């Protein structure tokens with residue numbers, strides 16, 4: 001078994017022991033095709049990328065049944081290209097971006113599943129909606145024909161300690177639960193937790209852990 005596959009299997013076992021409902025999104029950004037292919041051959045089908053150019057290259061070179069999730073900052077002028085390769089966009093951080101994805105997906109006869117990125121820490125450098133904005137965005141989204149909002153995503157500040165991380169991840173889950181009650185939408189996806197905080201996120205109800213370096217090795 002390759003090191004990458006071994007890392008993935010170990011992580012899967014760790015996650016399963018904490019929360020059987022959390023799945024792993026293998027974040028392959030900056031890592032090479034070989035490692036992605038090894039995971040593919042071991043049965044992994046969902047990968048996360050954060051830059052259009054790299055996504056396009058990997059999409060062209062790797063099997064077509066890979067499901068690519070776009071998890072990076074998405075510039076308006078890249079929407080048309082990104083949705084050719086990725087039917088999941090996890091980093092929708094403004095209503096205008098969501099409206100644009102809906103319009104362009106319609107023009108391209110595609111459908112995109114989106115997550116709304118929420119800034120639960122209030123950290124000024126983080127993008128995303130403040131929790132209080134999300135209900136209004138979801139209400140607008142429910143009238144859009146070419147996008148589905150499947151849930152929420154957050155990135156915790158890198159310097160947060162365990163107590164703060166627990167607080168942020170719990171806040172995102174509570175936000176989702178309130179929105180679910182108020183809107184009647186299912187909002188099944190809570191994308192939170194990365195290599196350094198996945199155990200806490202899994203304990204707080206994450207359904208999708210976005211993990212790169214613990215699987216692929218240190219990013220250079």
Ligand SMILES: *Cc1c(COP(=O)(O)O)cnc(C)c1O
Nearest residue numbers: 027050071194195210211212213
């Ligand atoms: C890079 C990245 C990850 C994965 O980070 P690791 O620390 O390597 O696990 C997760 N989410 C987003 C949005 C990222 O850009």
